Amino acid sequence: MPPSSEHAPMPERRAGTADLATEVVVLTRSPERNAALASELAARGFRVVEMPCVRIVAADGPRMSGSLAALTEQDLLVLTSGESVAAIAAAIDTACVRADVAAVGPATAAAARAAGMRVSFVPTRADGATLGAELPLPRGEVVLARSDRARRDLPGILRARGARVRELVAYRTVPEPAGDVAAVIAGLERGEAVLVLASPSAVDGLLRGVPRGVVRRARVVAIGAATAAAVRDRIGVTPVSASDPSTEAMARAVEIAARSAVPA
Secondary structure, rough: HHHHOOOOOOOOOOOOOOOOOOOOOEEEEOHHHHHHHHHHHOOOOEEEEOOOEEEEEEHHHHHHHHOOOOOOOOOEEEEEEEHHHHHHHHHHHHOOOEEEEEOOOHHHHHHOOOOOOOOOEEEOOOOHHHHHOOOOOOEEEEEEEEOOOOOOOOHHHHHHOEEEEEEEEEEEEEEEOOOOHHHHHHHOOOOOOEEEEEEEEHHHHHHHHOOOOHHOOOOOEEOOOHHHHHHHHOOOOOOEOOOOOOHHHHHHHHHHHOOOOOOO
C-alpha cells in the first residue's frame, strides 16, 4: 500500500458529534488529483485517508495521436477533466495540436495550459451542461476527448445546437477500490468517516469494495450534480453537494458533512 494510504486505526466517535481534530475524510480520487484538497483538509484539522475508487487506463495511443494530429484550426478540442489532459499529453506533442482547446473548468484549463495547449474557452460554471450551452461552436468539428464512461448529456446538447460532434476516447475508467479497503470499511461501520466522491464511476468503484449497507453509514460529499444523483440512486443517501469543484468549495462541503449526524 502506498504511503499516502497508510493510517492509524480510526478514532472512536460518538454519533452526532463533530470534533474536526479527529474527523477522518476518505478521498476516492487518485492521490495526485487529491493533493490540493488533502492539504487543505489537513490544515483544517481533518485526517485524510486515500482510497482511490477509479483506475485510469490509457486508450489506444497511436490511434488517439493520429486523431489529434489531424485536427485543424477550424476544429475545437474539448477537455472535461485532468485525466483528458494527461492522456493527450502522453499521446502526442501538444505543439502538434492545431485546434484551440475548451476546458470544462479552471483546473482543467490550468492543466491544459501547463501541458502546452492553447485554451480559448472556459464556461462560467464547471459542469457539462453549462459547457454545452455556452461553448462557441467552431466551423469544423467539436471533438470531445473524454472517458469511455462519460455522460451522454454534453454531446446531446451540442448536437441540438447544430454542432458537428466527434467523440474521442482519451482514457478508460475502471471502477474499483484500492488502498486499505478493510480499514475504511471498519471505520465506516463505526460511523467515523466522511466520504468524498467525485464521479459516478467512483460511486460504482466504492460499491464494488464496500457493501452498500456500510456505505449508508457514512456522511457523503458529492462533487457535481451527476455524482450527487448517483449517490442518491445507487447508495440511497442524500449527500452534501460541493457548490463547485474548487478546493475551497470541496473543503467547505466536507466541514458541513462532518458536523452532521451519522446516519442511523
